[in-house]
Each structure stands twice: as C-alpha cells, then as structure tokens.
Amino acid sequence: MLRQTIESIRLLAAFLREIPPFPPRLLVPGALALAAYPLLAVAFGPDAEGRAFVTAFLLGLSLRIGLRFAGMAQRLLERFSRQETALTALVAGLGPLVAVTVFDDPLWCQRMQSAWFVVLGACFVSDMLAGRTDMAARFWPWPAMAGYLGTLTRAMVLYNLGFLFLNEAMIVHAAPSGWLVFWAVLPVLSHVVLGLMVLTVVHLDDMR
Numbered sequence: 134m135l136r137q138t139i140e141s142i143r144l145l146a147a148f149l150r151e152i153p154p155f156p157p158r159l160l161v162p163g164a165l166a167l168a169a170y171p172l173l174a175v176a177f178g179p180d181a182e183g184r185a186f187v188t189a190f191l192l193g194l195s196l197r198i199g200l201r202f203a204g205m206a207q208r209l210l211e212r213f214s215r216q217e218t219a220l221t222a223l224v225a226g227l228g229p230l231v232a233v234t235v236f237d238d239p240l241w242c243q244r245m246q247s248a249w250f251v252v253l254g255a256c257f258v259s260d261m262l263a264g265r266t267d268m269a270a271r272f273w274p275w276p277a278m279a280g281y282l283g284t285l286t287r288a289m290v291l292y293n294l295g296f297l298f299l300n301e302a303m304i305v306h307a308a309p310s311g312w313l314v315f316w317a318v319l320p321v322l323s324h325v326v327l328g329l330m331v332l333t334v335v336h337l338d339d340m341r
Contacts, residue, residue, distance in 0.1 A: 155324045158200060163317025166193030170313060183239050186309050190242040191233050193317070198226050243304045243312055246319070247297055254293030260286050273331075284334045292330060296323065 166189045173185035233242055256268045266282035273285065303315045 153328065155321055159197075159320045160317070162193040162195075162197035162200065163313075163320070165196055166190055166313055167317050169193070170310065182309070184237070186239045186313070187233060187237055187242060190239075190313070190316075191230065194233065194242075195230055198230070202226055239309055240304070243300070246316065247300050247304075250293045250297040250300065254290055254297065257286055257289040257293065261290060281331075281334055285331065288330050288334055292327065296326075 169192050170185060170189035173188050174182055177185045177188075229245060232245065260266060260268050266286050269282040269285045269289065270279075272289075273282065278285075300315075303312050307315065
C-alpha cells in the first residue's frame with residue numbers, strides 16, 4: 134500500500150511538471166475583486182454588502198473578459214467573417230456584464246459561473262451524442278492531438294459537470310467572500326485539472 138501511494142504521488146508530481154505554465158496575469162481579475170470587495174463594503178455601508186459584492190465581481194469580471202477578449206476575437210476570425218466576429222464578440226463580452234448590472238444580485242453572479250459550465254458541458258454532450266469532436270478540436274487543434282479528441286470530448290463532459298457541482302457546493306456552503314476567493318483562484322484550479330485530465334487521457338490511450 135505504501136509503495137503504491139508513493140508511486141501515485143511520484144506520477145502526480147511528474148504530471149504536474151508537464152502541465153503548461155499558467156499565465157499569472159489571469160489572476161489579476163480575481164485579485165482585483167478580492168481587494169475591492171471589503172473596500173466597497175466599507176464605502177457602501179453595512180446594509181449594502183450585496184451591492185458591494187456585485188460591484189467587486191463586476192470589476193473583476195470586466196477585467197477577466199478584457200484580458201481574454203483579443204484571443205477570443207482571433208479564434209472567431211478563424212471561423213467567421215469580420216462582421217460576425219464583431220457581433221459575437223460584442224455579445225459574448227458585454228452580455229455577462231449587462232446581465233450582472235441589470236440583475237444586481239450576488240446569487241446571479243455566482244450562478245453565472247454555473248451557467249458557463251452548463252453551456253460548455255452541453256456543447257460537449259452534443260458532440261458526444263452525435264459522434265463528433267468539433268469542440269475538442271477547437272480546444273486542441275494540433276495534429277498530434279487528433280487521435281485523443283474522442284476521449285477528450287467525453288472527459289470534458291465530466292470536467293464541466295464536476296466544476297458545476299463544485300461551484301454549486303460553494304454557493305450553498307460558503308459565504309459570499311469565500312465564494313469570491315474560489316472564483317479568484319478558479320482559473321488556476323481549472324488550468325491544473327484540465328492539464329492533468331489531458332495528460333491522463335494521453336498516457337492511458339498510449340498505454341493501450
């Protein structure tokens with residue numbers, strides 16, 4: 134048992150070393166939200182904690198969308214015209230911000246993250262049921278990954294389902310400040326889990 138545990142730890146450490154480095158700039162939006170929340174709570178007063186949470190989340194979300202906007206637009210341009218890209222990017226970028234502003238509810242902010250996992254997971258479920266690998270090919274467009282796309286499609290269904298349950302559990306059991314910490318570190322957590330999942334799929338398929 135001890136030998137198996139040590140071997141499992143060694144294998145996990147090896148996998149972690151193979152995961153691509155995480156861009157530190159993607160942690161800035163979460164850090165901004167975490168720093169802004171207590172300051173806004175003081176500024177707005179004790180009866181406006183919900184407003185402070187929504188405002189802090191909106192600041193962090195705006196910066197997170199801004200940091201990813203150029204990459205999203207570039208990927209869209211590879212598939213659509215300039216007009217279609219501009220419209221899609223505008224809806225995808227401003228839509229969540231407008232929704233947060235209109236609903237002005239901390240729970241809506243939290244459930245928006247769940248909605249993201251539902252939508253993304255549904256796309257992979259649709260591909261899996263239809264025998265396609267379109268979504269996986271967009272995530273891993275490299276020729277070397279072509280043989281793993283079917284397995285990765287199924288794995289991404291579980292990935293999104295797992296994070297959906299995790300987010301819902303955090304909503305139920307954590308205070309708003311605790312959930313905000315979770316949201317801030319979610320990019321790192323999802324990066325590590327996704328990297329481990331891909332490495333596991335590749336190694337298991339190669340062993341077969």
